[in-house]
Amino acid sequence: MFDKITPRSEDYSKWYTQVIRQAEMADYAPVRGCMVVRPYGYALWENVKEQLDVRFKATGHQNAAFPLFIPMSFIEKEAEHVEGFKPELAVVTHGGGKKLEEPLVVRPTSETIIGYMYSQWIQSYRDLPVLINQWANVVRWELRPRLFLRTMEFFWQEGHTAHATHEEAVEETLRILDIYTDFAVNEAAIPVIPGRKSESEKFPGALTSYTIEAMMGDKRALQAGTSHDLGQNFSKVFDIQFLDANQKQQHCWTTSWGVSTRMIGAIIMTHGDDQGLVLPPRLAPTQLVIVPIVPKNSEEARQVVTQTVNAISETLGDIRYHVDDRYEYSPGWRFNEWELKGVPLRIEIGPRDIENEQVVFARRDIPGKEGKSFIPIADVAETATQMLDTIQSDMLKRASEFRDANTFEPTDYDSFKEIVEEGFARAWWCGNETCEDKVKEETQATIRCIPTEQPDSDGACIVCGTKAEEITIFARAY
RNA sequence: CGGGGCGUAGCGCAGCCCGGCUAGCGCGUCUGCUUUGGGAGCAGAAGGUCGGAGGUUCGAAUCCUCUCGCCCCGACCA
Missing domain, CATH: 3.30.930.10 (Bira Bifunctional Protein; Domain 2)
Structure with missing residues (x-):
């Protein structure tokens, strides 16, 4: 499997x-x-x-x-x-x-x-x-x-x-x-x-x-x-x-x-990360998965868990949630499955939590223990709604930071050639196709776009050095 | 179209070089018992035109010829 x-x-x-x-x-x-x-x-x-x-x-x-x-x-x-x-x-x-x-x-x-x-x-x-x-x-x-x-x-x-x-x-x-x-x-x-x-x-x-x-x-x-x-x-x-x-x-x-x-x-x-998909809450088919954990030998404990899960589910309103009660799979197995599928938020509920009137929240975008927190049962719906928003904005922030950290502004052609292997290069381009072709031939990078947002100043073409009016994004593309 | 890899059980693979008993292994599946807080354990069971065609041979997953298909890397592209 x-x-x-x-x-x-x-x-x-x-x-x-x-x-x-x-x-x-x-x-x-x-x-x-x-x-x-x-x-x-x-x-x-x-x-x-x-x-x-x-x-x-x-x-x-x-x-x-x-x-x-x-x-x-x-x-x-x-x-x-x-x-x-x-x-x-x-x-x-x-x-x-x-x-x-x-x-x-x-x-x-x-x-x-x-x-x-x-x-x-x-x-x-x-x-x-x-x-x-x-x-x-x-x-x-x-x-x-x-x-x-x-x-x-x-x-x-x-x-x-x-x-x-x-x-x-x-x-x-x-x-x-x-x-x-x-x-x-x-x-x-x-x-x-x-x-x-x-x-x-x-x-x-x-x-x-x-x-x-x-x-x-x-x-x-x-x-x-x-x-x-x-x-x-x-x-x-x-x-x-x-x-x-x-x-x-x-x-x-x-x-x-x-x-x-x-x-x-x-x-x-x-x-996505090495555990699998990470889906943005606003588009995720399932935004929240509830994984109940029950001991098999206690019918009573099982019922309590089920009842609590049902009660919580009813408070979730518009959240697209799913209860994974496939008890034939171990909790660990189910955790991994939903992480692979990128479900943004997971709630774990077991007998131990119920005793403490709390549940465990696990954020998909923050793997491991750091992404886990205990939330009082009464606050589940409200916290889940907020956390989904937070995950959405954190994902955008993280992706933006990653992009910015890998976008460079080389000032000479030699460093441009190196840099364009490592990410995006923002550089002046004279608009001439010969310069564009040269870049493509020597680096496999192409002009991705001439951004709508342009600086007020002029510059010198990264390839030929003549006057250039537009900053251009060069990168290797799919 | 060029370069590389692979077709063997539902999935992933070993076996092939050097032909030979009944074609193995892991995962999954099914049955039973025990388990459930990060991919559970034990016991048992089912499951195969070895991609296809032809050839060599007493005998072919294995050797030869042809063929079909898929994946990866390049050229083309949302």
């Missing part, structure tokens, strides 16, 4: 896979590169979905569903888009036993088919903006899959909007980036850096791509969400036009944005 988990320091990648499988988040499917999201992993994903969905709806978006299949010719319409996605397409050539007239692409993303529909739905400036999101699965033929981070089929939300002006589209793109940042920081307890992608890293077909970048436990970067200003690139090839108030035909300005099941991977790698 259980194996000792490989410590992160020994082999981070092994640790990651073992945690996912042993905590029953996901399993490998019989098809290469595909995964099965198991109930525990899916419950976490549902909480992610819910929190994002609430935010989308609060900003006027509606959900809809578009087809899984896209005519090949659609993908080929936008030059950069084809070039970017062609290598990773899954293509259906046969259907119903016959060769198809035109091959169908299994959607890798839906700008094209949604753009096609928008061209039919939008006639007038009065139809704008169109603000639609879809929760869907998409397929990209990845060469090197990794559970949650990069699977051939993955689940995500993709928002697609159309606007009358570029200003509005930019505003929308940045509004979503704010939503993603807010979600990552306040729900997932992941500190992220919002910013702009470089030309070479942007979405194929976009004018500008924005991203939130996070640092994982092995100090590598992970793109946790993206929001794209598509300009008029898609509206021109799909003919999404409207008549403005001055009776002039104009092309729409469109955006697209997405967060995927990769977010689960980000949560695992930001917070």
Whole structure:
């Protein structure tokens, strides 16, 4: 049933896979590169979905569903888009036993088919903006899959909007980036850096791509969400036009944005430790687990424990709790199981506690004795609610400190090259692609983003030394 | 596609180099008894087309040929 988990320091990648499988988040499917999201992993994903969905709806978006299949010719319409996605397409050539007239692409993303529909739905400036999101699965033929981070089929939300002006589209793109940042920081307890992608890293077909970048436990970067200003690139090839108030035909300005099941991977790698998962209380499927401890030879003691557990449970209100009364497993076994699964808070209740009218609280984010405390039975509900909040904010604090401690500001290229192996490098960049390529070639690090927040001053490019206007985050990425 | 590793019980592995009795071990499962405050103990039991095909041989998990699949590391990527 259980194996000792490989410590992160020994082999981070092994640790990651073992945690996912042993905590029953996901399993490998019989098809290469595909995964099965198991109930525990899916419950976490549902909480992610819910929190994002609430935010989308609060900003006027509606959900809809578009087809899984896209005519090949659609993908080929936008030059950069084809070039970017062609290598990773899954293509259906046969259907119903016959060769198809035109091959169908299994959607890798839906700008094209949604753009096609928008061209039919939008006639007038009065139809704008169109603000639609879809929760869907998409397929990209990845060469090197990794559970949650990069699977051939993955689940995500993709928002697609159309606007009358570029200003509005930019505003929308940045509004979503704010939503993603807010979600990552306040729900997932992941500190992220919002910013702009470089030309070479942007979405194929976009004018500008924005991203939130996070640092994982092995100090590598992970793109946790993206929001794209598509300009008029898609509206021109799909003919999404409207008549403005001055009776002039104009092309729409469109955006697209997405967060995927990769977010689960980000949560695992930001917070997990050598005991397993550590889930942020706000997203954890189970926030609190109660582990009753009973002696088998005393029916009476057993009943007292059960009654106390029941009484406490009734006071817990909105807390997502679970009582683990599998007495066939020893208490130690159950403790370890819930630690592996990352449940933020555990309550232990045995006869000894009941005598003292108290219970034991154990915080998942502080392993061992330091995370344990005795709480009077009467105060359980109130303390649990407070402690979950504390755990949530402590997790964010810890992750932020870790990131900051591993973010460096090198001043010359030699130290930059060393430092970028060890974490994030914040450095000036002249904006020139040759400098970007040189870094990539010599260090494997890429430009993760040009942060939205910039200092007032100018500087010298870390690579070529010429005048640079923007501070840039370089790092090795997933 | 290049480099590496692995397919033997539900899971993890040994056996293979050097062919030979009935294919082992650990975990899990089932039964019984004892246990329960950090992954319980004892006793018993069930569980196998050795990834697939072909070949060599009196005899193949083991040797040869072909084949399928998966994992890890690189190039591509949310």
